[in-house]
Structures are given as C-alpha cells and as structure tokens.
Amino acid sequence: APIISIRNLTKTYSNGFQALKGIDLDVEKGEILALLGPNGAGKTTMISIVCGITNPSTGTVTVGGHDVVREFRATRTMIGLVPQELTTDQFETVWNTVSFSRGLHGKKPNPAHIERVLRDLSLWDKRDNMLRQLSGGMKRRVLIAKALSHEPEILFLDEPTAGVDVTLRKDMWHVVERLRASGVTIILTTHYIEEAEEIADRVGVINDGKLLLVEEKKTLMAKL
Ligand code: ADP
Ligand code: ADP
Secondary structure (H helix, E strand, C coil): CCCEEEEEEEEECCCCCEEEEEEEEEECCCCEEEEECCCCCCHHHHHHHHCCCCCCCEEEEEECCEECCCCHHHHHCCEEEECCCCCCCCCCEHHHHHHHHHHHCCCCCCHHHHHHHHHHCCCHHHCCCEHHHCCHHHHHHHHHHHHHCCCCCEEEEECCCCCCCHHHHHHHHHHHHHHHCCCCEEEEEECCHHHHHHHCCEEEEEECCEEEEEEEHHHHHHHC
16 A cells, blocks of 8 residues: 555635645655645645645545544654754754654654664764754754654655755755665655656656646656
8 A cells, every 4th residue: 555645635725725726646655756846836735734734625645544634643753854944953962953853753762763863864973063063964964864863654855955056955865865775755845857857766746736747757757
C-alpha cells in the first residue's frame, strides 16, 4: 500500500479562495517525489494538509493507513517537516536544538539516534556550536536534522533551496541524495525544474490548485 494516499482533496480558505481543486496522489514508501509549480500553485497548502496542520475542505488523506484529520497524532509522528526558514533560538547549540526537537515530538531521548542524524548531515563536528555561529548551509542542515530527530518515515522539504546560491543548492541536493539511502520517503516542493530533475524519482506538476501530471522523471524530461 502507498505510504501517502490523497483522494479528491480540495481546500477552500475561509475567504472563499480555492487553493486546491481536487487532488489525487499516491506516494510509495522510499520514493523521492518533487512537487513542481509556481508560487501560489497550492504546494504549501497540500503539504500542510498532509502534515495535519491545515484541515481539508473535502476529500481524504491517509498516511501509513491513518486518516490525517481523525488520527492526527499517529500520522504526525510519522512525518518530519523542514520549513523554509530557521525559526529556532540562534543562541542554542546544534545538539540541544536537535535533541529538544525530538522531545517536542513526544519521543524519549535517544542520543545514539541524534548522533547518527548529526553525523549523516556532517553536523557532528558542529554539535556544540551555537546556531548563530553556523553558515547558511549548516543552518539548513540543522533544519533537516530537527525534522529527522523523531525518526519519521516521511520527510517534507518546503522549497529547500529557495533563495540560496548555486553551491549551497548542490550541497542540499547531495544531502537529499544521501537521505535516500536511509529509506526515508521524501517529498519536496520547488519551482526549479533542475532541482526536480536532479533529485526526484517522480515529479508532480501543480498549477492553480490542480495536479496537472505526475510522472516518472525520465518520462517527464523527455516531454519537455
Ligand atoms: P505555493 O506553496 O504553491 O506557493 P500556497 O499553497 O502557499 O502555494 O498558496 C496557494 C494559494 O492559496 C495562494 O494564492 C495563496 O495566496 C492562497 N492562500 C494560502 N494561504 C491562505 C489563507 N490562509 N487564506 C487565504 N488564501 C490563502
Ligand atoms: P539534559 O540537559 O536534558 O540532561 P544532556 O545535555 O545531559 O541533557 O544530554 C543528554 C544526552 O545527550 C546524554 O547522554 C549526553 O551524553 C548526550 N549529549 C549531550 N550533549 C552532547 C554532545 N555535544 N555530543 C554528544 N552527546 C551529547
């Protein structure tokens, strides 16, 4: 069974704006899916619904077979969300930031897991540094480490490379590529076609609240 299943999903915000107009999508365990689309297409709305942060207007979303609205707690612990901006205390250390995030997700401390995450993201040597001492690229890695702190099966990355330079973008692609090996299912949003091409197995194109197509990367690139 797919790890994420979305059926007839619509979202109309309270001001009457229809951000999603009927989305159907299955995501298989272990795949990397890129959601490609311009600003305002509905990407963040869709992610927020799957994460249980926003309620759908109609339709159903299941994560690991659980309904994201009725079984919020069960589905939320399965998901790690990497937001666009670092909102964490800049005067806290990397180690404490990531360990504390695990606690916020209701998990018991597991220093061995935190160590593994920090090593995988090449943050181990920086663990006692304060966030304010880190470069932009290292701060982005901390966001990912926080999202992996509670051992989620699914990782959402919302515009992971928006507004970063080419070097940092390639660095992030490399990080995502390495995460694949750990078996985490990865869904990222982007408006860079090269990004979708570089790291995804499948690409979904979203525009004006509709999923125009979802294809294997190879098939899609042949069409463009
Ligand atoms: P994307 O992530 O693709 O840029 P969003 O999901 O953030 O798109 O937004 C889709 C559309 O929904 C945009 O036109 C945005 O202005 C609108 N929107 C987002 N949040 C709200 C809200 N809380 N109330 C009304 N409209 C919203
Ligand atoms: P608390 O303040 O909640 O007691 P600690 O800071 O003592 O938490 O850390 C809890 C666990 O994490 C301990 O097992 C400790 O050894 C480990 N730990 C703390 N800081 C580091 C670090 N910089 N590198 C590796 N392990 C650490």
